[in-house]
Amino acid sequence: MSAGTDGSSPFDAYLRSFQEAPGYLNFASYGPPSLAVIETIGALAHDASLGRASAQLHAQDRRGLAAVSRLTGFDPDAVTLTTSTSLGLLQVAFGLPRGEVLVSEAEFPANLYAWWRSEDAGLTRVRSLPIIAGGPLAPVTPERVAAAVRPDTVAVAVSAVDFRTGTRADLAGLREAVGDRLLIVDGIQGFGVLDIDWTVADALVVGGQKWLRAGWGAGFTALSPRALERLLPRLGGWTGVEDPSRYDGRRHPPLPGAQRLSVTNASPFASGALATALEVIETVGVAAIHDRIAATAERLIAGLAEAGVSVLSPTRHDDRAGIVVARTPSGNASSATDRLADAGITVTGHGPDRVRFSVHATTTTDAIDAAVEVMANIP
Known part of the structure; x- marks a missing residue:
C-alpha cells in the first residue's frame, strides 16, 4: 500500500x-x-428525486455484480443480487433437486426455515446433523458430515462462521466431505472478514448489513457450475428471464446464469450501497x-x-x-x-x-x- x-x-x-x-x-x-456508503445512497436518492432515467440508476446493479465477482472469485454470470441472506437461501432451497438436505439444528434460523419451507412445499426433506458429544452447538466438521451424508442427500447447508460460538467452518474440508452434493454456505458472518477461497461453495449467500457494512436490503448469491446445472429458478421472477421487457403474455426461458434467480428490479440504492461497501473493502484488501x-x-x-x-x-x-x-x-x-x-x-x-x-x-x-x-x- x-x-x-x-x-x-x-x-x-x-x-x-x-x-x-x-x-x-x-x-x-x-x-x-461507511461515510462512502451513506454518500452513495444519498446521491442516488437525489438522482431519483430529479426523475433521472431508471436505466441510469440501475447501472448500480452491474457495479455491484462486478464487485461481488471480484471479491468472491465467482464468474460474473454466476452471481446475482438479493435483498438478504434469508431470501437467497429460500431461493436455493426451493430450487434444489428432490432429496434430502442435511443441516445442523444450531444454525441461525435463516439457514433452517429455508429448508423447512421447502420441505413443507414437498420439494425436499430435511434431516438434522446427528448430535454428538458437545450437544447441538458442536462444530459442523468434515468428519461429522462425511459420516452423516447418505445416497439421497442432495445438499449440506452450513454457516461459514457460527453465529453463537464464532467457530469457523472448514469449508475446504467440507467440500471434500460433501463430494458431488451441493455445499450451501451462509456466509454472512464470515465474508469480508475471512481471506479464504469461497469458490469451494456451490451456493454462497451473503447479506450486506453485517461485516460488509453495506446496510440493510443489500446482498448477493454466488453459484458454482454444479449449482447452476441443478438449481431450478422456482422463486425467480420476471427479471430472471430472457427478454423481460417483451410483454407478450408468454413464459420466457430463464437466464442461463445466477441472475435467473432475480425476482424483480433491484433497488439502486441497495445495489449502490453494496457496490460501494465492497469497493471500500478493496481499497485495503x-x-x-x-x-x-x-x-x-x-x-x-x-x-x-x-x-x-x-x-x-x-x-x-x-x-x-x-x-x-x-x-x-x-x-x-x-x-x-x-x-x-x-x-x-x-x-x-x-x-x-x-x-x-x-x-x-x-x-x-x-x-x-x-x-x-x-x-x-x-x-
Missing part, C-alpha cells in the same frame, strides 16, 4: 471512512456503514482487514482470560473470525450487557450466561480494554 499525499496509508483512510461509536462491538448483528480483526480479537480473548472470564469461542486464530463469546455466571448475561451498555459498549447477550462480542477493523484497543474491565467485575 502506498501512502497518501498527507502521509497517511490507505488503511488510515479506510478507518477514517467509518464513524460508529467507539464502544460498538456488535458487528455480528449489524455493521454501521480482505487480508488486511482480517489481520486487524484477528489481532483485536486476540487482545480481547487475552484480556478476558487474564480477568478470569471464560471464553467459549475458539481461541486459536485459524478456528475463529471476528466473534468472541464470553461466559457469565448463570443468569447474569442480561446484567452484563446492561453494564456494558452503561459503559458505552454495545454487544449482544445470548442466553442466560453468554455475551457475544464482535469486533471489526475499526475497533479500538480502548474499547477492548473498557469491555474487559466491565466483564472482570460482573458478579
Whole structure:
C-alpha cells in the first residue's frame, strides 16, 4: 500500500471512512456503514428525486455484480443480487433437486426455515446433523458430515462462521466431505472478514448489513457450475428471464446464469450501497482487514482470560473470525450487557450466561480494554 499525499496509508483512510461509536462491538448483528456508503445512497436518492432515467440508476446493479465477482472469485454470470441472506437461501432451497438436505439444528434460523419451507412445499426433506458429544452447538466438521451424508442427500447447508460460538467452518474440508452434493454456505458472518477461497461453495449467500457494512436490503448469491446445472429458478421472477421487457403474455426461458434467480428490479440504492461497501473493502484488501480483526480479537480473548472470564469461542486464530463469546455466571448475561451498555459498549447477550462480542477493523484497543474491565467485575 502506498501512502497518501498527507502521509497517511490507505488503511488510515479506510478507518477514517467509518464513524460508529467507539464502544460498538456488535458487528455480528449489524455493521454501521461507511461515510462512502451513506454518500452513495444519498446521491442516488437525489438522482431519483430529479426523475433521472431508471436505466441510469440501475447501472448500480452491474457495479455491484462486478464487485461481488471480484471479491468472491465467482464468474460474473454466476452471481446475482438479493435483498438478504434469508431470501437467497429460500431461493436455493426451493430450487434444489428432490432429496434430502442435511443441516445442523444450531444454525441461525435463516439457514433452517429455508429448508423447512421447502420441505413443507414437498420439494425436499430435511434431516438434522446427528448430535454428538458437545450437544447441538458442536462444530459442523468434515468428519461429522462425511459420516452423516447418505445416497439421497442432495445438499449440506452450513454457516461459514457460527453465529453463537464464532467457530469457523472448514469449508475446504467440507467440500471434500460433501463430494458431488451441493455445499450451501451462509456466509454472512464470515465474508469480508475471512481471506479464504469461497469458490469451494456451490451456493454462497451473503447479506450486506453485517461485516460488509453495506446496510440493510443489500446482498448477493454466488453459484458454482454444479449449482447452476441443478438449481431450478422456482422463486425467480420476471427479471430472471430472457427478454423481460417483451410483454407478450408468454413464459420466457430463464437466464442461463445466477441472475435467473432475480425476482424483480433491484433497488439502486441497495445495489449502490453494496457496490460501494465492497469497493471500500478493496481499497485495503480482505487480508488486511482480517489481520486487524484477528489481532483485536486476540487482545480481547487475552484480556478476558487474564480477568478470569471464560471464553467459549475458539481461541486459536485459524478456528475463529471476528466473534468472541464470553461466559457469565448463570443468569447474569442480561446484567452484563446492561453494564456494558452503561459503559458505552454495545454487544449482544445470548442466553442466560453468554455475551457475544464482535469486533471489526475499526475497533479500538480502548474499547477492548473498557469491555474487559466491565466483564472482570460482573458478579
